[in-house]
Amino acid sequence: MDDRNAREAGTTSAEARRAVPGLAPKPAEEFRQDLMVRYLQAMASQSAEAAAREPATTAARAAVPPAAHAIPVPELQVRHVMRRTVAGISADTPFLEVARLLAREQVGAAPVVDADQRVIGVIAESDLLARAASLASDERPGTFERLFGRRQAPGGDGGTAATLMTAPALTVHPWTHVLEAARTAAHSRIRQIYVTDHKGTLVGVVSRSELLHALVREDAAVREEVVSKIMKEELGIDPARVDVQVRNGTVTLSGSLDAEAVPRLTEAVAGIPDVVEVVDHLIAV
Secondary structure, three states, rough: OOOOHHHHHHHHHHHHHHOOOOOOOOOHHHHHHHHHHHHHHHHHHHHHHHHHHHHHHHHHHHOOOOOHHOOOOHHHHHHOOOOOOOOOOOOOOHHHHHHHHHHHHHHOEEEOOOOEEOOOEEHHHHHHHHHHHHOOOOOOOOHHHOOOOOOOOHHHHHHHHHOEEEOOEEEEEEEEEEEHHHHHHHHHOOOOEEEOOOOOEEEEEEEEEHHHHHHHHOOOHHHHHHHHHHHHHHOOOOHHHEEEEEEEEEEEEEEOOOOOOHHHHHHHHHHHOOOEEEEEEEEEE
């Protein structure tokens, strides 16, 4: 084959490869939704395991109000799951007092508010640690000791909440949808979001774990919906005929049913938003 024929053959081969349809790209929004669902499922599973190891008081504090689970996810708003008992820190609060407050309340951050309780920033443990490290490495002898000494003047060398905070604060409104708030928390990698009204006034706080628990129900709640709502109410199936097991959103159905009832049940179960997969071990009779 001469050079001309070789070039023509190469061109033809390249054109043929371009003409072969490749794998259809997954739409960006669908891909992001899929990642979000996987993230929520993984975090919910870890949260459930952690809650089982924690004292009952801690689990109770993190629990989402039962009424929230009765609301469809697309309609679920931050106001349904937020905690309203949250206190802001005034801008002139000294470094040491802020550090003691975070330690006493066992929280990683606190909102900084002005005289009208409008959120102007957030001060976190990382802000305090950065300032403490800076003071500890100061060349002046005794600076760090004076900072934590009993005779420290108001504000001291550590500054105040206004000089240490991160601003502007990332906030949401009570009417913000929970799914949107969850995306915000995931993208910003923060543990909790403060809730403000239309004037920017502090009205509550919602944590990442509370958002996750609101979006992803426990396996027991999913099983209850399958048995009570799907089988009893909608399809009229005797629950004694089907064994329903739910683990991490995967529903396993076992037992024997009429041939026409099997696909109806599996399709209905698969339609539940919190169900990840349906494993069909049913026997058609």
